[in-house]
Amino acid sequence: MFTGIIETLGYVEKIVQEQSNLHFTIKSAISDELKIDQSVSHNGVCLTVIGIEPGMHTVTAIEETLLKSNLSELKVGERVNLERCTIAGARLDGHIVQGHVDQTAICTHIENKDGSWLFTFKYDTAMRNITVEKGSIAVNGISLTVVNSEIDRFSVAIIPYTYEHTNLGKLREGDSVNLEFDIIGKYVSRLMSIREAR
Incomplete structure (x- = not known):
């Protein structure tokens, strides 16, 4: 983990x-x-x-x-x-990330907010993955908070430290990233799909 x-x-x-x-x-x-x-x-x-x-x-x-x-x-x-991997008994500073990428997304927009950056990513909805505003998502393994959540896209706000100390600083519009959606959200989505199939 x-x-x-x-x-x-x-x-x-x-x-x-x-x-x-x-x-x-x-x-x-x-x-x-x-x-x-x-x-x-x-x-x-x-x-x-x-x-x-x-x-x-x-x-x-x-x-x-x-x-x-x-x-x-x-x-x-x-x-x-x-x-x-996380050491048992240590603080969980981000969120639970399994290292199991669900799918990729494309960076569609990067906006410089004069001290921070807003990144927008678009993904294929066929796998029924979802985001929620203020929920967690891992982008290229980075624990981030969703700012804007839509059906097939979401945005995250990036502070200078994250921009400088991860590969987001080199990301450009059109580049692909790895997404791991929140594990709780994945279980809820799966349960809903089972209920709909009945």
């Missing part, structure tokens, strides 16, 4: 394709502290560490993960949001 509070940025050093899988080697400040088999969130995707070398670690994304996330779009040199 994660909290959506990004620890550090990593940088993609190498990408190797093996059959339908992609191996990503990431350079970061926390790589030397990781262990083989450890779970680490990469842009909101929970991936297992399979290799460690000085200052770098390697993880594998399988086809299912690549289909549900934007990891297949990563290029060497790009920034990746990193978070290690």
Whole structure:
């Protein structure tokens, strides 16, 4: 489990394709502290560490993960949001994030609010995922609060710290992001769909 509070940025050093899988080697400040088999969130995707070398670690994304996330779009040199799993008994500063990306969204608008930024994202409603105003959502693994909620889009307000210490600062209109919707909202949506089917 994660909290959506990004620890550090990593940088993609190498990408190797093996059959339908992609191996990503990431350079970061926390790589030397990781262990083989450890779970680490990469842009909101929970991936297992399979290799460690000085200052770098390697993880594998399988086809299912690549289909549900934007990891297949990563290029060497790009920034990746990193978070290690939550320590039991620690403060939960963000919200409950599983590291299981539901789908991607497209950034449709970025507005500079003179001290903060308003990002708007549009997503496909076919999966019946929903947001609610003042609810939580993970965007590229970052725990954020929904400002405006519509049927197929939502906005989030970004403070300078988040803008500077995550990969949102490099995001441009038209770029895709990973979304993990609130787990409680997903259960409610599923229950409603079962009720409607009866």
